[in-house]
Amino acid sequence: MxxxxxxxxxxxxxxxxxxxxxxxxxxxDALDAVTADAEVSIPGELDADPDAPDQDAQDPDPSDAPTCGATRLAPPSVALSATDLAVPIDVLALDAKVHLDLGTGTASVVATLTFRTSEEGGFPVFDLRQSVSSLTLDGEALPVDALERHDFALAPSGGVLVLRSALAPCSLHHLVLAYTLGPAGPYLRWKPDAVTWSIGLSDVVPGMLLERWFPAPLLHDTFAFHLSVDLAGPATDHLLLANAPVSHHTPGSHWEVAFPDDTDVMSSFFYLAPRRDMTLVEGPGFLFAASRGLPTTIPFDLLGPALVETLADFTRRFGPRPAPGLPFLVVFDLMTFTGGMEYRNAVQLSVKDRDTLRHEVAHTWFGRSxxxxxxxxxxxxxxxxxxxxxxxxxxxxxxxxxxxxxxxxxxxxxxxxxxxxxxxxxxxxxxxxxxxxxxxxxxxxxxxxxxxxxxxxxxxxxxxxxxxxxxxxxxxxxxxxxxxxxxxxxxxxxxxxxxxxxxxxxxx
Ligand SMILES: [Zn+2]
Missing domain, CATH: 1.10.390 (Neutral Protease; domain 2)
Incomplete structure (x- = not known):
């Protein structure tokens, strides 16, 4: 300046x-990691209401939805043959139920994608970088080989999934996919009594946005995302951090996360870890969470003021951040990530310098707003x-x-x-x-x-x-x-x- x-x-x-x-x-390096994490509030934490209606059952009301899906900013359709057209879709909602079993060390997922086709009917296009074990479309079972991977990009991108089921223009559909999460290296770490799961997205490696875990549209699309995580087995107390309201239905082992209806494939963040492994430091408008046992000390007393100053500076210059009532979440986990990655109102860092923090925070305005x-x-x-x-x-x-x-x-x-x-x-x-x-x-x-x-x-x-x-x-x-x-x-x-x-x- x-x-x-x-x-x-x-x-x-x-x-x-x-x-x-x-x-x-x-x-x-100033402040040693604060060891006490009691009395720290979790971003968006809500008391679960047992009488609340099941959000899973709430489909977008077709009477409120546009007749045709909005795909103006989507890639163009691609002819697979003289008669077959791969078409982008408009995803309205993603509902993902994840069951983590500590006994077997497996994570099984049932995900429902609710979407509309545009004026152009055809074979719908989306992506998921997991191996699907079962598939139903509008209640009807389909063979998993109805999902084909095609790469339409000029540079190899790993491609997209095309569902070999011709859909009418402007039609509403529910696609349910079941699968077990594949090996995810340090992003999904199992211990006999605990699990650590970091969403770990990347925008510079194709296939590493939300599609690395869940069926998801391409970047042009926004949708409501409801995530349910249930942890079974002899677990220690776990916490789930997210950049959206979290309901703890069973404290420490069952969470529901309601990401907003303008979620896209790079905006949501979650991080699941045993509470005993995390250091939480709360400040005005932010929460730091650091994996204990890191080979370094996080200088919270230096980074806290830097974060507060950066948030205030960017708010003054570029307007309020999205959902300014939610604490800004910063997760340090040097074990799973190199560098930094931005999300909406959240960043994940493997480094502790202020410049990287400021860069990733700036993305809440430039990239996630x-x-x-x-x-x-x-x-x-x-x-x-x-x-x-x-x-x-x-x-x-x-x-x-x-x-x-x-x-x-x-x-x-x-x-x-x-x-x-x-x-x-x-x-x-x-x-x-x-x-x-x-x-x-x-x-x-x-x-x-x-x-x-x-x-x-x-x-x-x-x-x-x-x-x-x-x-x-x-x-x-x-x-x-x-x-x-x-x-x-x-x-x-x-x-x-x-x-x-x-x-x-x-x-x-
Ligand atoms: Zn960046």
Whole structure:
């Protein structure tokens, strides 16, 4: 925020070598782990009401639902043959019942996906990276080989599931899948009397969003997610942390989690562990949870103020976070995760530095409030989370000197399944994107760029956004031709027509 600005004409000249055109005149360790965890409230914890109606039985009311599923931002349908069409769907609700058996060390799941087809009928597309053992559609059993895996992405993505059952346009369906969770390495750890289960999502490895555990739509979709977890066997007391209201039907062994109806495949977070293994530290508006036995001490007394300051700073600048009444949840588990991963109002960290914490917290605004409509838009939130929390951004001159060739990095593949392909690409959303923003800031003024992004975030929070929305916002700044050239030279390939998300500011 305090960087000085170079004279504008010089900036344009200096950057001219790195953009396709530059024709516009630019206008203007302190605390030991706290061991006592009594009296700490769990985010969203609710008293279970035994008389409450079973949420599982509550299907979306068809009379309230739109006639056709909304799939405008979904990938296009794909012809499997002259007659067979794989079609994206609109998932309305996911209900997952998980039974964890300590005696056998198995986790069995029965999941129900409630969805509508769009105006385009055909074979529905979704994903699940588990081996299904039984399958029913609208109460009728289907063979499990009715599920076929196809990869429609340009770069190998592990594909999606296509259900070989032709569905009518604008029809409502219930798909029930049963399966046992496969080996999940450190994300699902069994002991004779305890289990630790970390949702452990990743947006840079295809297939590692909600579909790694449960049947789920693609990134464009939002839905209500109800999770029931039941633990059987000689268990010690367990706790389940989540970024949504949790009902403890049987304390320590049975939980119901009601994720909101605008859940997407990267927003929900849960973490199940024996209470004896966790250190909980509660602060104003947040809860830290750390796995005991970590090979390091978490400096809660340093990270707490950093978190409070970051939450207050981002709220002031970019508007309230989603569900601001819920404590912000930070889970440290160095045993299961390398780096950090963001969720809505929650982060999981394997490192204890403040910069990583700030980056992942920023994603509650950029990525989980202004949500990417498609994977190909995911780089925008990484660029914004990096640019808004980092002070040592390399500029384009330095990147070019380092050998970074110009050329747009972002994909136009609607079936892309990761923010970037780490098998073939460098970490460009964290490097090139912020460098381009710095170049724009140098040209138009950092304060103006910052204010423009703050206005956009406040206007569009809670909506899906696209890279074309981001471009449109940046082109409202002075010198749009210069900015457009920067974007097309380094980030966004030229294409028509632009695709806009759900924010009214970018009406399609
Ligand atoms: Zn990030």
């Amino acid at each position: 305090s960087r000085s600005h170079r004279p504008t004409p010089l900036t344009c000249l200096a950057l001219a070598a790195f953009v396709a055109a530059c024709s516009d005149p630019v206008a203007g 202004l949500s990417p409509a498609r994977h190909l838009d995911g780089w925008v939130d990484e660029t914004l989370a990096t640019w808004t929390t980092t002070t040592n951004v390399l500029d384009l001159v330095a990147l070019a000197a380092r050998g970074e060739a110009s050329g747009p990095r972002a994909s136009l593949d609607p079936w892309l399944r990761a923010t970037y392909d780490r098998r073939t690409e460098g970490v460009w959303p964290y490097v090139i994107g912020p460098a381009v923003l710095d170049a724009i800031a140098t040209g138009v003024g950092r304060d103006l760029l910052t204010a423009t992004l703050e206005d956009w975030a406040r206007d569009c929070r809670g909506h899906h956004i696209t890279q074309d929305d981001f471009r449109e916002v940046l082109l409202t700044l002075p010198a749009p031709a210069f900015i457009d050239a920067l974007l097309s030279t380094w980030l966004i390939p030229p294409h028509e027509p632009p695709v806009h998300g759900t924010c009214p500011r970018h009406a399609p």
